[in-house]
Amino acid sequence: MKRRDFLKYGAGSMAALVVGSEMPWLMESRAYAAFQTPTLDLTMTDAMKEMVTHNPTNDARCYFWIYKSNTPNLLPECPGPTIFTTEGDIVTITLRNALDEPHAFYIPGIFDSKAIAPGATATFRFRALRAGTYLYYDNLNAPVNRVMGLHGALVVMPSAAHTGHKITPYTVPSPAVQQLFDDFGSSSHWPGLSWEQGDPGSDTPAFRQYVWVCHQASPVLFSEVGNYTPGADYPAAQFINYFMNDAYADTFNTGVFNRKPHFFTISGQSGHFVHNNPYLCPNHRVGEPALVRVLNAGLYTHSMHIHANHVFVTAINGVSQPNPLWVDTMTLHPLDVWDWTVPFMRPPDVPNVRGIGRADTPLTTISGHPAWPPLEELETFFPPVGTLSGGLVGVDISVQLSPLCYPMHDHSETSQGAQGGNYNCGLISGIVFTGDRNTPGGVTTFPNAPAEHGPEGTGPAAG
Numbered sequence: 001m002k003r004r005d006f007l008k009y010g011a012g013s014m015a016a017l018v019v020g021s022e023m024p025w026l027m028e029s030r031a032y033a034a035f036q037t038p039t040l041d042l043t044m045t046d047a048m049k050e051m052v053t054h055n056p057t058n059d060a061r062c063y064f065w066i067y068k069s070n071t072p073n074l075l076p077e078c079p080g081p082t083i084f085t086t087e088g089d090i091v092t093i094t095l096r097n098a099l100d101e102p103h104a105f106y107i108p109g110i111f112d113s114k115a116i117a118p119g120a121t122a123t124f125r126f127r128a129l130r131a132g133t134y135l136y137y138d139n140l141n142a143p144v145n146r147v148m149g150l151h152g153a154l155v156v157m158p159s160a161a162h163t164g165h166k167i168t169p170y171t172v173p174s175p176a177v178q179q180l181f182d183d184f185g186s187s188s189h190w191p192g193l194s195w196e197q198g199d200p201g202s203d204t205p206a207f208r209q210y211v212w213v214c215h216q217a218s219p220v221l222f223s224e225v226g227n228y229t230p231g232a233d234y235p236a237a238q239f240i241n242y243f244m245n246d247a248y249a250d251t252f253n254t255g256v257f258n259r260k261p262h263f264f265t266i267s268g269q270s271g272h273f274v275h276n277n278p279y280l281c282p283n284h285r286v287g288e289p290a291l292v293r294v295l296n297a298g299l300y301t302h303s304m305h306i307h308a309n310h311v312f313v314t315a316i317n318g319v320s321q322p323n324p325l326w327v328d329t330m331t332l333h334p335l336d337v338w339d340w341t342v343p344f345m346r347p348p349d350v351p352n353v354r355g356i357g358r359a360d361t362p363l364t365t366i367s368g369h370p371a372w373p374p375l376e377e378l379e380t381f382f383p384p385v386g387t388l389s390g391g392l393v394g395v396d397i398s399v400q401l402s403p404l405c406y407p408m409h410d411h412s413e414t415s416q417g418a419q420g421g422n423y424n425c426g427l428i429s430g431i432v433f434t435g436d437r438n439t440p441g442g443v444t445t446f447p448n449a450p451a452e453h454g455p456e457g458t459g460p461a462a463g
């Protein structure tokens with residue numbers, strides 16, 4: 001184990017690289033424009049990362065193998081940087097192997113570097129022809145190298161809309177998916193913006209999209225792999241067996257941890273650091289549909305369950321769905337890649353005259369005003385305003401219940417913990433309602449709505 005890099009806090013994998021031609025949507029978000037790069041320049045190396053709490057006094061650390069970007073020189077992180085390109089563009093990639101065994105870079109259906117020897121550097125070119133979401137990873141000694149952290153997301157954006165239609169995330173959308181994206185912002189069912197529309201006046205980016213790379217990490221097993229005989233592959237069957245089936249350890253009495261995953265992450269972060277992170281958790285108004293690209297780089301199955309809106313499953317493993325299901329829970333198997341399209345319709349717990357979830361006349365609350373916008377919630381503080389922290393410096397610790405935050409959590413309950421405890425320190429995210437485009441009199445923005453959205457390269461460390 002070399003531990004070339006130590007991530008004291010873990011920067012979060014919000015950094016995004018854009019290779020190839022400039023895309024019109026780049027102009028809509030200063031975050032994406034920060035890392036336009038002509039080529040990919042990645043080193044396969046290792047890193048030690050602080051997990052979950054990002055608290056420098058604890059010892060929740062994990063060893064990883066990672067893809068690290070050299071140009072631009074991004075902080076080391078697991079997963080590797082999210083890569084954006086446009087369908088048809090040629091991507092040049094330079095790969096350096098700084099680890100002890102052969103490693104590779106593989107994108108199913110698009111590119112296979114084959115084995116790169118330890119110490120070697122190789123340059124390749126590939127072209128992604130179909131817009132969509134892809135997992136890139138090291139497919140050697142499967143699944144060890146991928147699960148050790150050599151993975152990330154590739155997003156291929158479409159180059160143009162089909163004639164007479166709005167842009168979808170796909171080169172060949174199914175008729176139903178095309179209809180859905182045509183309807184956003186046009187039909188009476190989906191008032192507001194279409195996906196391709198932004199609104200600088202309300203700080204709303206176009207092409208709203210988020211990347212959730214799900215992963216599980218075992219500091220015990222990963223360090224065992226890192227300390228294995230240099231140059232030899234750790235036996236894959238043994239890795240799977242320990243990761244999935246290792247015996248329970250009485251950690252409390254023995255201080256020994258088993259080799260099952262201790263940490264469950266979305267794009268390298270857990271718990272609060274995903275749910276309250278505007279680069280990972282969508283923050284938008286009613287009427288601002290967004291895309292969430294969900295990938296599973298690990299070996300565990302997740303049961304992803306989202307509140308406030310059901311989501312349309314518009315693609316599964318690269319295939320635009322002929323009948324996009326409208327789900328609130330969906331099973332994410334290892335290596336699965338889906339697109340969830342979040343309509344950002346009014347949350348269905350808002351009572352309306354004719355039904356739920358639509359831009360209809362809200363019922364009246366006992367305070368005598370319409371139930372939407374939710375004034376009671378937005379004007380509530382917990383604890384009450386003026387509650388001071390203890391200690392020498394009294395700080396007002398009240399928090400306003402605004403914007404409106406709803407969870408996405410995993411019904412595979414173990415994934416909500418970290419090292420056996422701390423429920424809600426695991427694989428969790430959400431969606432946040434920051435206002436409504438369809439309120440009488442114009443766009444409403446709730447207090448405390450963040451001005452940043454989506455993948456971001458220059459933002460503060462998630463910790």
Ligand SMILES: [Cu+2]
Pocket residue numbers: 305307409
């Ligand atoms: Cu729930």
